[in-house]
Amino acid sequence: MSAGTERHPLFMPLILVGGLVFGFGLGFSHMARPEVVLDFLQFEDLGLLFVMGGAAVLTGVTFLVVPRLRDRAPLTGDVYERRLKRFDRNVLVGGVVFGAGWGLSGICPGAAYASLGVGNWPILWAIAGMFLGAYAQGYWRSLRDSAGTEAVTAD
Amino acid sequence: MVGPVEQIATALEPLAPFFPNGVLQYAIGGLFVGLGASIIYVGTGISAGASTFLESTLSYVSRLPRLNRPDYLATRDWRVVFTVGIVGGAAIYALTVGPGGWTTEVQWWRLLGGGVLVGVGTRLGKGCTSGHGVCGVGSGSKTSLVNVITFMAVAIGTAQLVGALGVVP
Numbered sequence: 001m002s003a004g005t006e007r008h009p010l011f012m013p014l015i016l017v018g019g020l021v022f023g024f025g026l027g028f029s030h031m032a033r034p035e036v037v038l039d040f041l042q043f044e045d046l047g048l049l050f051v052m053g054g055a056a057v058l059t060g061v062t063f064l065v066v067p068r069l070r071d072r073a074p075l076t077g078d079v080y081e082r083r084l085k086r087f088d089r090n091v092l093v094g095g096v097v098f099g100a101g102w103g104l105s106g107i108c109p110g111a112a113y114a115s116l117g118v119g120n121w122p123i124l125w126a127i128a129g130m131f132l133g134a135y136a137q138g139y140w141r142s143l144r145d146s147a148g149t150e151a152v153t154a155d
Numbered sequence: 156m157v158g159p160v161e162q163i164a165t166a167l168e169p170l171a172p173f174f175p176n177g178v179l180q181y182a183i184g185g186l187f188v189g190l191g192a193s194i195i196y197v198g199t200g201i202s203a204g205a206s207t208f209l210e211s212t213l214s215y216v217s218r219l220p221r222l223n224r225p226d227y228l229a230t231r232d233w234r235v236v237f238t239v240g241i242v243g244g245a246a247i248y249a250l251t252v253g254p255g256g257w258t259t260e261v262q263w264w265r266l267l268g269g270g271v272l273v274g275v276g277t278r279l280g281k282g283c284t285s286g287h288g289v290c291g292v293g294s295g296s297k298t299s300l301v302n303v304i305t306f307m308a309v310a311i312g313t314a315q316l317v318g319a320l321g322v323v324p
Contacts, residue, residue, distance in 0.1 A: 044175070050182040107270070108277075113205065120256070
């Protein structure tokens with residue numbers, strides 16, 4: 001990733017356009033509506049499968065085809081890579097905690113931002129909760145990391 | 156005489172009760188989500204996820220080392236722009252082809268409590284529905300697939316349990 005000063009002038013506009021299309025899709029798919037997600041999770045309307053399916057298939061084709069056509073992205077000069085993250089226990093634990101939250105509220109981060117755009121102001125409860133949760137996790141990790149580097153056996 | 160289209164329609168008939176609103180609006184919406192992620196990937200090589208925004212934006216107001224990792228500081232400005240785009244894109248939907256504005260009936264404590272768990276879980280598990288579910292699964296990542304199957308199963312269990320306890324909505 002290049003630093004802010006060296007960025008291509010079209011970098012931010014392209015991110016904005018990508019975000020606009022992404023958000024339009026989240027609105028169109030009804031995923032921004034917690035009731036629709038909760039109906040899906042209770043097997044009353046399985047249509048949501050086609051949201052993640054349609055999105056993952058199209059993204060999958062892009063991720064497969066584009067790196068074969070060219071080596072580097074035009075606006076960053078970065079090499080095209082797939083999104084591969086290392087597997088560890090946290091991927092499972094995080095999935096369980098995320099799932100409990102998604103099942104309780106019917107909303108996930110991207111859909112929450114989109115929901116705000118539709119004018120669904122009560123979703124601010126969820127967005128505030130997400131910031132709170134992310135902060136709590138960062139706070140806990142910072143404590144643990146500093147305890148680790150200073151070789152303090154606090155726990 | 157029965158044509159192939161009718162045959163397929165007949166074969167899919169038993170599934171109809173599970174799709175009371177059809178599949179078209181969902182599939183088209185999903186394709187737009189994938190198109191947005193693809194636009195950013197083609198132009199920049201970035202696999203866009205929505206949840207890192209939470210941590211990277213907190214770095215503007217917090218000095219916690221964990222929230223000020225170099226990769227957050229380097230990406231926090233475009234993540235704000237991406238999120239503003241998502242909000243704006245949904246607003247454009249609502250004001251054009253959509254039904255206009257609406258508000259959810261889901262109770263505030265479910266939104267707040269669920270939001271906290273989502274915030275913890277997505278950061279612990281390295282991604283959310285867009286990072287793992289769209290870009291990760293689209294990359295054929297086993298880590299993402301395991302994460303998605305896990306959160307999907309737990310979410311189904313949680314929603315069914317809360318529903319069974321009589322909480323509506």
